[in-house]
Amino acid sequence: xxxxxxxxxxxxxxxxxxxxxxxxxxxxxxxxxxxxxxxxxxxxxxxxxxxxxxxxxxxxxxxxxxxxxxxxxxxxxxxxxxxxxxxxxxxxxxxxxxxxxxxxxxxxxxxxxxxxxxxxxxxxxxxxxxxxxxxxxxxxxxxxxxxxxxxxxxxxxxxxxxxxxxxxxxxxxxxxxxxxxxxxxxxxxxxxxxxxxxxxxxxxxxxxxxxxxxxxxxxxxxxxxxxxxxxxxxxxxxxxxxxxxxxxxxxxxxxxxxxxxxxxxxxxxxxxxxxxxxxxxxxxxxxxxxxxxxxxxxxxxxxxxxxxxxxxxxxxxxxxxxxxxxxxxxxxxxxxxxxxxxxxxxxxxxxxxxxxxxxxxxxxxxxxxxxxxxxxxxxxxxxxxxxxxxxxxxxxxxxxxxxxxxxxxxxxxxxxxxxxxxxxxxxxxxxxxxxxxxxxxxxxxxxxxxxxxxxxxxxxxxxxxxxxxxxxxxxxxxxxxxxxxxxxxxxxxxxxxxxxxxxxxxxxxxxxxxxxxxxxxxxxxxxxxxxxxxxxxxxxxxxxxxxxxxxxxxxxxxxxxxxxxxxxxxxxxxxxxxxxxxxxxxxxxxxxxxxxxxxxxxxxxxxx
Numbered sequence: 001x002x003x004x005x006x007x008x009x010x011x012x013x014x015x016x017x018x019x020x021x022x023x024x025x026x027x028x029x030x031x032x033x034x035x036x037x038x039x040x041x042x043x044x045x046x047x048x049x050x051x052x053x054x055x056x057x058x059x060x061x062x063x064x065x066x067x068x069x070x071x072x073x074x075x076x077x078x079x080x081x082x083x084x085x086x087x088x089x090x091x092x093x094x095x096x097x098x099x100x101x102x103x104x105x106x107x108x109x110x111x112x113x114x115x116x117x118x119x120x121x122x123x124x125x126x127x128x129x130x131x132x133x134x135x136x137x138x139x140x141x142x143x144x145x146x147x148x149x150x151x152x153x154x155x156x157x158x159x160x161x162x163x164x165x166x167x168x169x170x171x172x173x174x175x176x177x178x179x180x181x182x183x184x185x186x187x188x189x190x191x192x193x194x195x196x197x198x199x200x201x202x203x204x205x206x207x208x209x210x211x212x213x214x215x216x217x218x219x220x221x222x223x224x225x226x227x228x229x230x231x232x233x234x235x236x237x238x239x240x241x242x243x244x245x246x247x248x249x250x251x252x253x254x255x256x257x258x259x260x261x262x263x264x265x266x267x268x269x270x271x272x273x274x275x276x277x278x279x280x281x282x283x284x285x286x287x288x289x290x291x292x293x294x295x296x297x298x299x300x301x302x303x304x305x306x307x308x309x310x311x312x313x314x315x316x317x318x319x320x321x322x323x324x325x326x327x328x329x330x331x332x333x334x335x336x337x338x339x340x341x342x343x344x345x346x347x348x349x350x351x352x353x354x355x356x357x358x359x360x361x362x363x364x365x366x367x368x369x370x371x372x373x374x375x376x377x378x379x380x381x382x383x384x385x386x387x388x389x390x391x392x393x394x395x396x397x398x399x400x401x402x403x404x405x406x407x408x409x410x411x412x413x414x415x416x417x418x419x420x421x422x423x424x425x426x427x428x429x430x431x432x433x434x435x436x437x438x439x440x441x442x443x444x445x446x447x448x449x450x451x452x453x454x455x456x457x458x459x460x461x462x463x464x465x466x467x468x469x470x471x472x473x474x475x476x477x478x479x480x481x482x483x484x485x486x487x488x489x490x491x492x493x494x495x496x497x498x499x500x501x502x503x504x505x506x507x508x509x510x511x512x513x514x515x516x517x518x519x520x521x522x523x524x525x526x527x528x529x530x531x532x533x534x535x536x537x538x539x540x541x542x543x544x545x546x547x548x549x550x551x552x553x554x555x556x557x558x559x560x561x562x563x564x565x566x567x568x569x570x571x572x573x574x575x576x577x578x579x580x581x582x583x584x585x586x587x588x589x590x591x592x593x594x595x596x597x598x599x600x601x602x603x604x605x606x607x608x
Contacts, residue, residue, distance in 0.1 A: 021103040024162060025052025026171035028108075028148050031100035033179040036060035039144060042202070043187045046176060050193070051168035053151060053159075061143040064116035070123045071135070074110070076102040101146075106130040107158070108151045114144040129154050166491050166536070173197070173484045174248075177212050178258040181251060181285060184208040197483055205235065209285055213249065214482035214509060217242065217283065222329045224286060226321035231290050231314060233321045237268065238283035240275040246534030249283035255292060259306045264288075267315045271322035284322075288314070426572045431565040434572055441599040443576075447564040449588035450579045455519055455556035456589055457582050463499050463548065470500040470515040477522055478510040479529045486511075488536050489529075495548055499555065517555060524558035553589050 022028060029046060036044045039062025049055035065073060076099060104110060105127045115122035122140030126133045152159035162168060169192060176198070180188045184205050190198040200211045210218050220242035226233045238249075250268075252259050268284055269276075276282065296307040308314050425437040434445040462469070481489065486509045496503050502515030513525055520528075531554045535547070561567075567575070579585050579594065588594050 021099055022107055022151075024171060025056055025151055025168055026175045028052065028056050028104055028151065029058075029172050030175040030179070031104065032056070032058035032146055032148070033176065035100070035146075036062060036144070037179065037183055037186065039063050041143065041186060044189070046188070046190045048169075048172060048190075048192045051165035052172055053162060053165070053168065054149060056148040056151070057145065059143065059145045061141070064119070064142055064144055065114040065123070066116065067123050070112060070114050070125050071132075073112075074101045074105045074125070074127055102130070104148055107155055108153065109149040111147045111149075112144065113138060113140045113146075115140050115142050117142050166488065170484075170488055170536075173487065177484065178251065180212060181205075181208055182253050182256045182258060192487075197487060205285065205287075209236065212482060212484070213283075214480055214485075216480040216482075217249075220283070222325050224284075224321055224325045226317065226324065228317055230294070230310075231288060231317055233286060233288060233318060235286040236284065237271075237286065237322050237325060239326075240272065240282065243272075243276050243280040243282040244530055244534070245280055246530070247281050250281060251285045253287045254295060254297075254306055255289060256287070257297065257306075258304060260304050261306065263311060263315060264318060267318040268322050270319045271326060275326075286318070286322075288318075290314075424573075426569055426576070428564055428567070428572070431563070434564065434576065436572075436576055438597075441597060441603065443595055443597050445576060445579070445595040446588075446593070447575065448560050448562065449592060449594045450575060450585075451560040452556045452589055453582050453585065453587075453594060454575070454578045455559050456552055457584075459499055459517065459552045459555055460549075463552065469518050470502055471518055472502065472515045473513065473522065476512050476514050477525050478506075478512045479526055481505070481509045481511055481529075483509060485509075485533055489533060492532070492536065492547055492551075495551060499548070499552060517559075519559040520555055521559070527558055528554055556589065 021031070025048070029048070029052065033044065033046065036058055039060060041060035041062035043061045045057075045059040047055070047057040047059070101110075106129065109129075110125075110127045112125045112127075113122045121137040124134070124136045124138045126135070152162075173190075176188070176190050180186075180198070180200055184207070185202050187202055188198060188200040189196065198212070200208060203211075206218075206221065209221065217238075220239050221236040222239060224233055224235050224237050235253075250265065252261055252264050264286075268282070268286070272282060290308070294309040297305075427435045429435045429444075432447075434447050434450075436443040436445065486505060489511065490505055493503060493505070500515070500517030500520075501513065503511060503513050505511050511529065513522075516522070516525075532551065535550045535554075564572075586594060
């Protein structure tokens with residue numbers, strides 16, 4: 001029988017291994033930026049074209065590499081960060097596995113230029129698909145430049161799984177932000193298609209946060225600073241009014257390494273108990289400093305997962321630290337553990353003699369003496385009938401309703417025939433539901449869901465007909481965006497125009513609204529922007545059609561009436577007529593029932 005087990009060729013093994021490290025262009029950006037930081041760079045440039053699909057370049061002013069090191073750097077499991085397994089628990093660098101550059105070179109065209117301070121010229125290395133094509137010397141300043149072109153050129157199937165440019169650019173921006181937040185002493189510049197998206201100067205953590213997320217977050221940050229024997233927490237967390245319905249501004253760093261740790265997120269959310277609406281998330285930028293020997297970062301090739309020796313202790317201290325910070329800045333009540341469980345009461349002066357409190361009673365007070373017979377309401381005592389005053393039950397008088405104060409209420413005849421009225425009778429029940437009388441029973445309607453359905457189908461028709469009406473605002477309304485939010489939302493502005501918005505983005509990243517679709521109020525603008533940003537941030541497969549539907553759903557939800565109690569009968573009738581004209585009057589935009597018909601024969605079964 002023939003042997004069937006054989007060793008894979010190096011180029012095949014490299015491509016398989018590259019799939020763990022290089023998942024998309026953002027993976028390349030992450031690895032190159034972290035290498036630049038490890039090289040001691042104080043100025044780093046990220047240059048991207050076509051969302052990294054055709055070109056990614058990182059230029060730094062770090063220490064550079066020798067002629068031998070530049071060739072060894074692209075060999076698998078070659079690294080300068082560790083020498084043996086024990087070093088994994090004393091890491092102070094971002095990289096340590098020695099796989100990133102080899103994995104990138106296996107699936108792309110890579111060109112590296114590097115020069116140390118003592119070298120007269122830079123060493124140049126060109127690799128394609130893991131094979132060295134050229135090696136020489138060129139002119140280049142001190143530092144390293146690595147270009148990655150045509151990612152996944154030799155794995156077409158993998159390249160087809162890449163998303164649209166806007167989605168891939170969002171992922172690249174996320175990776176850039178994580179590295180930039182962790183290293184506030186380094187200057188960063190980020191270019192995409194020859195346009196500068198970020199220019200971050202060295203400074204404090206708060207300055208870096210504002211540089212990335214915009215000035216609007218400045219007054220919404222609360223500092224966190226808590227130190228114990230085993231761990232220290234620093235950074236910022238957001239005030240409750242800064243919470244959003246979308247995630248994206250939640251960051252944990254352990255020893256300046258970005259990590260994803262769901263249990264730590266729960267610890268922060270526990271500190272916000274009873275402070276946030278359901279389904280909202282506060283921003284936070286929390287740095288955890290621990291002894292490297294107490295954590296294990298060698299969990300996954302992306303190095304974003306971590307294990308703590310005592311995660312329960314970290315969880316408890318983190319929740320307390322955030323809670324204490326919120327309380328110290330008058331955001332939430334805080335417990336001072338140094339005071340203990342006793343109540344803190346003001347002390348009494350020595351010269352004051354304690355006295356027993358006294359109770360004063362006015363025996364001449366008559367609560368019924370202030371009757372107002374001249375045009376006012378009669379007193380309660382005078383309005384009781386003799387029959388009511390003869391009751392021998394204790395407290396009965398306090399429960400009785402005066403005859404003179406009982407209004408005469410005319411209840412409508414819910415079962416009147418249609419011939420008796422010109423239209424079907426309609427009422428509001430409990431300020432929540434519409435009740436419409438019919439010849440064969442009752443129709444119950446959920447008014448908010450009904451109005452959402454009406455607005456949704458109306459907006460869809462006007463959009464397809466390119467006749468979306470717009471109401472111009474007397475004063476333009478604006479919402480401040482960060483650079484990342486602007487780049488995510490700007491490609492979709494034409495879709496906003498197609499449904500009736502008159503909108504533009506200025507140089508200061510303010511999205512300005514000059515006109516709105518009919519039925520949309522100015523007060524709903526911040527919610528609409530927030531929901532749009534959440535939709536384009538959380539979805540990897542959003543296209544124009546899906547974005548249009550999501551946008552119109554958001555508009556319908558924000559434009560739908562919230563209080564039906566103030567509507568007149570003609571307005572209620574009009575709402576029901578518009579609902580019955582809809583293509584799908586029975587179900588809401590989320591698949592919930594809008595109306596229910598209760599027939600008389602069903603009522604008769606209930607009372608039988």
